[in-house]
Amino acid sequence: MGTADHKDPYAGHRVEIPPPQPFSESLKNTLKETFFPDDPLRQFKNQPPRRRLVLGLQYVFPIIGWGRHYTLEFFKADLIAGITIASLAIPQGISYAKLANLPPILGLYSSFVPPLIYAVMGSSRDLAVGTVAVASLLTASMLGDVVDAQRDPQLYVHLAFTTTFFAGLFETAMGIFRLGFIVDFLSHATIVGFMAGAATVVIMQQLKGVLGLEHFTHKTDVIDVLHSIFTQTHQWRWESALLGFVFLFYLLISRYFSKKRANLFWISAMAPLTSVILGSLLVYVTHAEKHGVQVIGHLKKGINPASFMDLNFDSRYLPIAIKTGIITGIISMAEGMAVGRSFAMFKNYHIDGNKEMIAFGMMNIVGSCTSCYLTTGPFSRSAVNFNAGCKTAVSNIVMATAVMATLLFLTPLFHYTPLVVLAAIIVAAMLGLIDYEAAMHLWHVDKFDFLVCMAAYAGVVFGSIQIGLVLAIGLSVLRVLLFVARPRTLILGKLPHSEVYRNVHHYQQAQTVPGILILEIDAPIYFANSNYLRERISRWIDEEEERIKSCGDIRLQHVVLDMSAVGNIDTSGISMMDEVKKIIDRRGLKLVLVNPVAEVMKKLNKSKILESLGMEWIFLTVEEAVGACSYMLHCKPQDSDKYTNIV
């Protein structure tokens, strides 16, 4: 033990074995960091019971918190924002319900009850609640595999409610069991590719409405859809197509102006409603519904009927309802949470992800019992809400009230609304989801992320939405595994006139130390990489010895492993360290470790490898290790013999 101590002039502090921690303690810490990284109970600490009750209620129903400070100023702003989003919600709701193969009225129902629930339970001030295109399409394609919406519409609608119920249940459970990190596995790249793919698919589906086709494929992949369109050229209706393209042009041009100047946002926000009004008037006046332009037809008056008894738990349909619920639930929740988080970031307030999940979940559970299908916080509607100057979730209450008024009094007005206008509204909304610039940014910054994005896109467009999702998540996970399986090992050199050692390939002026090979390992040492690391370290030594042989440098005598970046080690990794030690010993070299972190030090100690390595050959910094090695290199042969006998 003492050998290196008195010889090494650099030795100040030594690497310590961390204080032992009982297993229960470390298990508790691990579980806490895994499931409660945000420490949600922190605010309850050291509070009297009454205060705790208030805080608890406020935790579940944030409206109790912000409602007390609500002012008339806020209400004015929320009123304007609420009316604006209602004018977007009504046509969008009807369109997306059509996309899900559901009766259009369900789209309006879904913009009434869920926003009220979210206003009470949600913590975002900017989110506007409603249905989304991707989840609608997914519902149609997954449920459509089992039940035909045309042939058995009642069963199909009931299954849609059941799916919504399971989505809500799953979202709530994820929130309660703190499983928010599952959503994290949908990376930014995955979402960009997936959304663009889904948008492409949705746009292709709209060709049915635009071309006025009666029959259409039930599949979503681009090849089937194109085949379906081009085998029916004789069925194309030019009246319908013309109307569609005119309205699409109007929607896009209004969006273009809104984008140019932020205070013109209302042009684009109102465009869908004006399209619906203009389209309906046009049909009413020209009787176009008799010339191939399909219209919505009769819509029932009155607010949401209860649908609790319609939930279908028949074992024949249960698996598909659960599966569809989980997939649509996760995807729509991921969108809602990302939207909520971005606006919170912008206005500088905090959103608790797990709490949001519970709010989304409750909103869908209640929704499924009141004739609503899956809702979340769609980006387009929330952005309009934000731009319209909303202050709190009261704008959602205003929107719900406006939708309720529509349901009670205005539904007959939609009788003549042409389907092709709804298709144009969907296409215009979807074009905004194809984010070409984001994909270019991925290509520019990180090629692998671009690959993931393209895999998601191609999977969705050429396969199905599920295939795209599985491909992208699989590739993302593979990347993480590959990072761990093939960690970088770097050669370190000394920066001149400093005590700092850095990667020689990164810092050109860094110089290696003669006779000492300094390696840094860049990842935790796990079973997945321990074989690789052993081989790679051997090869570094081979290469270094060859280099020395060819240029006649000082013979290699020490191998220094900088372990600073090795965050953890498992038992395979420990065997690897043992084998590396033996390999290095057998070559007549000396293994020196630098700065193992607490977790690694603990395991090296427990596994008795520390003894065979020798505590005196573990240093706190590379500089200290090199100092000790240089001392050994320059001491007389007798000394070196002595050292061999001691260690």
Place this chain on the structure above:
Amino acid sequence: MGTADHKDPYAGHRVEIPPPQPFSESLKNTLKETFFPDDPLRQFKNQPPRRRLVLGLQYVFPIIGWGRHYTLEFFKADLIAGITIASLAIPQGISYAKLANLPPILGLYSSFVPPLIYAVMGSSRDLAVGTVAVASLLTASMLGDVVDAQRDPQLYVHLAFTTTFFAGLFETAMGIFRLGFIVDFLSHATIVGFMAGAATVVIMQQLKGVLGLEHFTHKTDVIDVLHSIFTQTHQWRWESALLGFVFLFYLLISRYFSKKRANLFWISAMAPLTSVILGSLLVYVTHAEKHGVQVIGHLKKGINPASFMDLNFDSRYLPIAIKTGIITGIISMAEGMAVGRSFAMFKNYHIDGNKEMIAFGMMNIVGSCTSCYLTTGPFSRSAVNFNAGCKTAVSNIVMATAVMATLLFLTPLFHYTPLVVLAAIIVAAMLGLIDYEAAMHLWHVDKFDFLVCMAAYAGVVFGSIQIGLVLAIGLSVLRVLLFVARPRTLILGKLPHSEVYRNVHHYQQAQTVPGILILEIDAPIYFANSNYLRERISRWIDEEEERIKSCGDIRLQHVVLDMSAVGNIDTSGISMMDEVKKIIDRRGLKLVLVNPVAEVMKKLNKSKILESLGMEWIFLTVEEAVGACSYMLHCKPQDSDKYTNIV
């Protein structure tokens, strides 16, 4: 840019943006490190064409290399070792073939051709080739689900050949496509648990032979097996059981003596053959075969018949043959490679994993065409080979020759060999696979590894071999993902009288710097952890500010992120950095980065985040960063205003 430069007395070197590298170059490097970490073509560099040819041949057929230096001394050693392992191979071969529900003669065939192939192509000097218990059992249980070995023995045998063929094909392909890292995903903990579980299952299966039962369950889980045994108590044969326990006792006692003194290894090596001889004599003398002791019966004379035409590629059986081939191939190869590597480590020579896979693969492909089933390098046989002093793979040739002689002349001698002796041989071998001490070591060093091990064991024993394997690999992968999803963030403090900053929870004397929060991130920043890290960093800041408020310390002004251990970053991670910067800015604090590695620096630069961070706020060491921050803390308010205007 210049602001910090002239103020900061510590600034020597700066963090550099690594030199740009064309995409093709970095792709090439990544692929090389992923698939060719051992750089197998290194030896061919700068060699004349003729020499390259020789090296190439030697690469595929290592025997050309070592054969030229083969001496008579070596041959004497190999002869003894070869005869020793043959005496073990014959009874083991017959036993394991019975375990696989295959005709016993196949076990002898499999010890003849494959060892010859391995001797020519393999690179281990100590590996003894043969069949293994676990793969035999897996073959029986997987193929048994599709074909009944009793009712349609010919189809069953043909499928076993086909399975062996696919296993060989898969092993060869893995070697050629450099996919050796797939084997790495079987961690040490997985293998310990899996092997113990498989051994338990195999021992339970032997109760059939020991108790002389005629009917037995086809399932392998412990509950079915115990049920099968205890519902047939009236069928138990005491003669058979007595014989079994006597021989088991003999085998175990001989192993005990061999373990005590290494030079007595031959007692244990010879014990199976002597058991077979004694058992056969006993039956022959007492006519026990007529009193419930089952015997092997007739064995065909002659060496392996060709079985190329027997390979069955019928589409009905193809999926199961391929699936069984892949699973048994991977598992048996993992055993063979681990065995080869350990002995290579011991004798200090190198084994090329990918080359070994090709050798195993070719051995099985040729084997499947010559009436052999799956072979690899079993531990028990190789250990005997090693202890018997083998020098090269010639011991395998000697063994093959001895087996050939047996096949040609001695098969009638096995007619009266009682099955119960074979069962005793298997049980004795399997008891060695239950490594209680290794499991205890796992518990002691790494609780999670112990959990993985127990999952594999319980999965195999209570479910099936496949369930155990999937459970264990799933848990291992989950661990890697959790490590990345929940990286540690550590608070750093300065060690007194040094310039070194370390984790304050590891080094008790490390002291935090007032007004500066220094955090270290311990893993790559990926989509899977970017949300977590953002939340966690916010929480560290909250906690630090609360602490300061309660103890009246200097107000927090800087947050230093030590990025040394962040090996990589993806686009989600970059967005996270951007968000963290905004959060910190909005709290009126300053974000400072320390030592981003080349890969991270490159991406920060490409994504233009470097500009918003400011190159002058990125330092090479924590000490430099703290120096610059302290300077800012102590400078006058005007100065601080000026700085706010500049940055």
